[in-house]
Amino acid sequence: NQLQMKNLARDWFTTRHEVIGARSLEEAGQIADRFVAQVEKADIDSLAKVPLLLTIAAIVFEKSPWGDLPPTIATLYEQFVNLLSSRQELTPPGIEALSANDAWIWEKREALIENTAYRWFFGSGQSIFEAALGLVTGSKNHVTKDTPQLRDRLRGVLTHSGVVVAVANDLEWVHLSIAEYLASRVLARKATPERWLWFADRPTTANIARLA
Incomplete structure (x- = not known):
């Protein structure tokens, strides 16, 4: 429900406030509230109901917390996969x-x-x-x-x-x-x-x- 989602978002973004560039826990809370609003606005079935999707959305969102969530599940996954790839070194050893x-x-x-x-x-x-x-x-x-x-x-x-x-x-x-x-x-x-x-x-x- 909305309360659970809001609590999850608050916990996620306050714990990772340094990662998302928040200058204070208060600002991290504001970002969490904005994330919840974006989830509710997104036209993605089950985004708020499936913990995995919600976590992926949070990871993608924290890269640009003042932007918008991707409009579809496919574009959400696309950005997440690109993010996973970007975390690796430029080339694998050997x-x-x-x-x-x-x-x-x-x-x-x-x-x-x-x-x-x-x-x-x-x-x-x-x-x-x-x-x-x-x-x-x-x-x-x-x-x-x-x-x-x-x-x-x-x-x-x-x-x-x-x-x-x-x-x-x-x-x-x-x-x-x-x-x-x-x-x-x-x-x-x-x-x-x-x-x-x-x-x-x-x-x-x-x-x-x-x-x-």
């Missing part, structure tokens, strides 16, 4: 060791991450890394061989994106909804209206279609 022929996996990393999410959702049960490796070695535009060095650098590119994290010897999305957003970008480019409706009618892919 990427300069890639051959000129394989350097494209870094240069075209955004498309690679999006297509990895798409293949991970709609493929045959591959892991994140397997999906990415299949895209890289199966590329029609590049001749990229599966080598230990390539695997190591590819893993670095994936984790460097900010949307994939290493867990033990595996890779995981920071959150399933982020992967859905990334896959939706590919779906929006590939799907015909009829195909989009087919995805929208399936419970397991409805969120992806909604974001596309």
